[in-house]
Amino acid sequence: MTTTVVIDPLLRLGQVLAVFPVSRSAWYSGVKAGVYPPPLKLGPRAAAWRSSTIQRLIESLPGGSIDDTV
Numbered sequence: 001m002t003t004t005v006v007i008d009p010l011l012r013l014g015q016v017l018a019v020f021p022v023s024r025s026a027w028y029s030g031v032k033a034g035v036y037p038p039p040l041k042l043g044p045r046a047a048a049w050r051s052s053t054i055q056r057l058i059e060s061l062p063g064g065s066i067d068d069t070v
Contacts, residue, residue, distance in 0.1 A: 010040065010048035020054065 030036035039047035
């Protein structure tokens with residue numbers, strides 16, 4: 001029997017904004033409003049988002065692509 005381990009990388013804010021091009025303040029406003037997913041707290045001053053969560057966010061956009069909304 002083979003065990004499959006799925007690794008879901010964590011993305012820091014800079015990496016998220018590289019694939020979802022909004023400003024930092026717009027991103028955090030969207031998180032506060034519930035438009036964007038909340039981060040996982042890694043420490044008192046560190047946060048990250050699961051790669052799969054950001055991928056689902058992008059896929060949920062009309063057309064399933066960032067290019068269609070920018």
